[in-house]
Amino acid sequence: MDTAKGNTVKNTKKVLLATIAAGSMLALSACAGTGASGEGGGDGGLIGVAMPTKSSERWIQDGDAVKEQLEEQGFTVDLQYAEDDIPTQVNQIENMITKGAEALIIASIDGTTLSQVLQDAADADIPVIAYDRLIRDSENVDYYASFDNYIVGVQQATSLLAGLGLTDLDGEPAADAPAGPFNIELFAGSPDDNNATFFWNGAIDTLQPFIDEGTLVVKSGQTDFEQAAILRWDGEVAQERMENLLTSTYSDGSTVNAVLSPYDGLSRGIISALTDAGYSVGEGWPIISGQDAELDSVKAIKAGEQYSTIFKDTRNLAAVAVDMATALLNGEEPEVNNTKDYDNGVKVVPSYLLESQIVVTDNITEVLVDSGYWTEAEIG
Numbered sequence: 001m002d003t004a005k006g007n008t009v010k011n012t013k014k015v016l017l018a019t020i021a022a023g024s025m026l027a028l029s030a031c032a033g034t035g036a037s038g039e040g041g042g043d044g045g046l047i048g049v050a051m052p053t054k055s056s057e058r059w060i061q062d063g064d065a066v067k068e069q070l071e072e073q074g075f076t077v078d079l080q081y082a083e084d085d086i087p088t089q090v091n092q093i094e095n096m097i098t099k100g101a102e103a104l105i106i107a108s109i110d111g112t113t114l115s116q117v118l119q120d121a122a123d124a125d126i127p128v129i130a131y132d133r134l135i136r137d138s139e140n141v142d143y144y145a146s147f148d149n150y151i152v153g154v155q156q157a158t159s160l161l162a163g164l165g166l167t168d169l170d171g172e173p174a175a176d177a178p179a180g181p182f183n184i185e186l187f188a189g190s191p192d193d194n195n196a197t198f199f200w201n202g203a204i205d206t207l208q209p210f211i212d213e214g215t216l217v218v219k220s221g222q223t224d225f226e227q228a229a230i231l232r233w234d235g236e237v238a239q240e241r242m243e244n245l246l247t248s249t250y251s252d253g254s255t256v257n258a259v260l261s262p263y264d265g266l267s268r269g270i271i272s273a274l275t276d277a278g279y280s281v282g283e284g285w286p287i288i289s290g291q292d293a294e295l296d297s298v299k300a301i302k303a304g305e306q307y308s309t310i311f312k313d314t315r316n317l318a319a320v321a322v323d324m325a326t327a328l329l330n331g332e333e334p335e336v337n338n339t340k341d342y343d344n345g346v347k348v349v350p351s352y353l354l355e356s357q358i359v360v361t362d363n364i365t366e367v368l369v370d371s372g373y374w375t376e377a378e379i380g
């Protein structure tokens with residue numbers, strides 16, 4: 001895959017750094033030239049931004065960043081959250097169309113349920129950018145802004161291997177790797193989220209050789225995506241599933257040594273199940289992955305409860321989506337770096353994929369604090 005970073009993201013990063021360093025005045029001058037009038041050519045035009053839920057911190061960060069950056073470009077923003085309710089999200093998008101939105105940026109709840117409303121958008125000539133999650137089964141998705149979701153899964157699994165001492169964080173075999181076998185249990189994301197299978201495939205491809213050689217054992221035998229999937233990424237459901245796994249599979253005195261979790265909110269549920277079952281941090285506590293660098297989970301990493309998370313800088317993702325919208329409205333072609341991997345069932349949607357990073361206790365400061373994502377005070 002082409003991972004070269006182009007001008008858009010370099011510009012975006014410049015804008016971002018400027019914003020962080022010296023406020024919006026500098027940011028505006030840094031991005032002069034990206035558009036006709038009002039820097040981004042916004043001219044007060046309305047952009048609709050549909051986000052899935054406020055129940056997860058990352059989407060609040062995403063929504064805030066997209067709104068702020070669009071406003072800096074001179075747009076007016078209608079930002080809506082649907083609390084993971086599909087009809088609510090459809091209504092919100094319909095309203096944005098009625099209000100005369102010039103473009104839509106959508107992080108879908110269920111990637112398969114927006115075909116009709118996107119047809120309405122297309123009929124009104126409104127371009128649509130799928131934000132982080134691919135919108136499926138519709139030809140009316142113009143561009144996709146996301147991270148390399150397969151690599152996110154690879155990183156989640158690699159962090160587990162590193163936590164168990166089998167490899168380093170780059171996936172290189174450890175010289176003094178323990179023989180195992182280690183018991184591992186697998187969780188996947190919401191089956192209606194296109195990302196969930198990408199994360200799963202990246203993780204399983206990475207773990208499979210260790211499962212095949214017997215170093216890792218999925219003791220429950222639950223190795224299918226359908227068995228591991230957690231609808232709507234619900235932490236309580238993950239907690240219940242973990243409780244059931246502990247009862248059904250580990251009441252014989254054996255322990256679970258690692259848990260593949262694709263999202264911090266699921267990891268927190270898994271941690272609660274383990275604690276309730278009598279596990280305590282220290283020897284015998286499993287290696288647990290995550291995703292999103294949510295504040296509570298960064299704290300959990302510091303406390304030794306969670307081993308890793310995957311940091312996806314929502315500010316950079318927002319900048320890619322905003323650049324795409326701005327380009328489209330200026331009659332330019334948005335920059336993409338992947339035109340093969342994201343087939344939505346009707347067409348391959350041209351995509352810009354960003355890179356993610358593994359975070360463990362040792363690099364929290366370097367990755368999350370030095371970049372200004374969280375402050376030392378917030379992390380505690």
Ligand code: BGC
Nearest residue numbers: 056133193195233263291292
């Ligand atoms: C996002 C993840 C997030 C998950 C749950 C996915 O679509 O890519 O970053 O953890 O949804 O909100």
